[in-house]
Amino acid sequence: MPAPLVRSPVHLAVAIDGAGHYDAAHFTALARLAERGTLDFVTLGDSFARPGLDAPAVLARVAPATERIGLVPAVNTTHTEPFHLSSAIATLDWVSRGRAGWSPEVSTTETEARLFGRRPAANAADAWHEAGEVADVAARLWDSWEDDAEIRDESTGRFVDRDKLHHVDFEGRTFSVRGPAIVPRPPQGHPVTVIDATAARPRAAAVRHADVALVRTQDPLSARTTRQELRDRARAHGRDPERLRVLGSVPVELHTTADAVELAALIGDWHAQGSVDGFHLRPADPERDLGLLVGATVPVLQHRCLLRRFYPGATLREHLGLARPVNQYALTGGSPS
Template identity: 80%
Template sequence: MSASDRSATRPLHLAVDLGGPPHYDAPHYVRLARLAERGRLDFVTLGDSFARPGPDALAVLARVAPATGRIGLVPTVTTTHTEPFHVSSAVATLDWVSRGRAGWSPQVSTTEAEARLFGRRSAAPIAELWHEAREVADVAAKLWDSWEDGAEIRDEPTGRFIDRDKLHYVDFEGRTFSVRGPAIVPRPPQGHPVTVIDATDPEARAAAVRHADIALVRAEDPTTAREAREELRDRVRAHGRDPGRLRVLVSIPVELHTTADAVGLAGLIGDWCQQGAADGFHLRPADPGRDLALVVDGTVPVLQHRGLLRRFYPGATLREHLGLSRAVNQYAQAGRAS
């Protein structure tokens, strides 16, 4: 597939990680997110872990949300040692405060040292942790759907705030938790915030097949990336999902020092696109403050000139940026079917 053919069918998706050494001042992250927004990038990610000091990624991006207008915001959310009900509420809240630009990237906590921070249970094998993460993603979707659209009546004359026929109990029983619901936060603007999973490792890939809207893969050459994309799409299809609704982005490290390096990155992205390696790229800058500016001012204009990258946002929500429709409410759909 040529670059021109690809650009005619679907735009290249571009995202960037805002990581690096932790900063405790909000203006740092606001500045970077605004810079990415100026480059019309789809979304920014912000990593998080119980293994390192630093501010909570979800809380940071909730602060960034009102200071930006279009860029998607995707924090890492650790599903181990945390309450799924709280996780779903926090991610839904991010979608509300960003007016439909939220995503989340589930991750697991593997070490005994991290487990001791909570004191609830010991560390578990990676397969068990990702099974739990899949259950968290499942129950989060059910909680987001537990309020149908239009459930809020707010009818002052009758004193009715909620249409109880549009409120649903989840009644979920997992291996390590149970959730009844319904949610305390109304259904998010996107229906479901976008789920982003780094699908490089086998256990995480199994979760991506079931739940991801975006799968990130780490590859050093376009052949490996293309094979990973094809495998993911085949497994998604076998799992009963539409592979056309999965976006596979190659996650690559970036270290730029001059404008020439930014132009070289555009050439690499264009070459990989020509070979059908991915639906887009997730850039991991060595120094976000330096590298992101060179990407926006050097790489992005070259990609736009070649017709590979859009010059404006197609809509207001992250799902619209990605060409994904608003998520269908599973309870409303079941009601219509019955």
């Protein structure tokens, strides 16, 4: 008889979005709760279409108050300078000691464009093409410092080895970046890129640039088909599909421990079918639902050996089983790949 199929434990992430919250303690408490449940990461949404705090800044505040949980803010690539974006996410990776990610999003409305006044609204196709270019140049900027570029030699007064700093010289459709970065290479090399790949245009960006692809579905067969498509398309772009994690992004609304146990059964069933690599859960009420998730769902999953009981690693890449990327400039002798 063939050997039974052995699957890795489930990856779990949770959204901690909540309108009307302007107190960092609120988000810190949610992130700590998710960390108590050994979840891989939390996501925090952001939008220019509504009032709210800046997601990368909030999670930079949460970082020193947590120890292991990954921190993934949404970042709008349409109206954010790529150089500033890459610096903010690299900074988040440093202050969290290697637990940062980012989730590219785009803006296509005139209302949001008028907030900045730099250019008219882009259509979805152009905005997502630009998002892909931003992901590309961000990776180049993170690599523009080699890992050992800092020398801090007090005797000579040299802070960096200039031979290990590299100009990016990137020309996109709507922007250009020379580089190098002003922030040293992040602890993870590249913070984790998380893209909601439900729709066609962001899916095209995900197969090229994402470490984690989110798929909004409540059907395990559809999820499995989409996962295979994403992996096949990633392979066609020269990527190793084993380095792409596909998470089902599902809404959850928990009122009792029975609901939390039912959720564990759903996660276990999808896992057994190989539909996804894990789940990104979107609570209706983060405080209530996350409390029940950690208090009831997580213990069931741990009892069934579907979820870790502790973090064996320290970085988000380690939580996800993803290798630290090789520096493309060091690998090619200083020329962009």
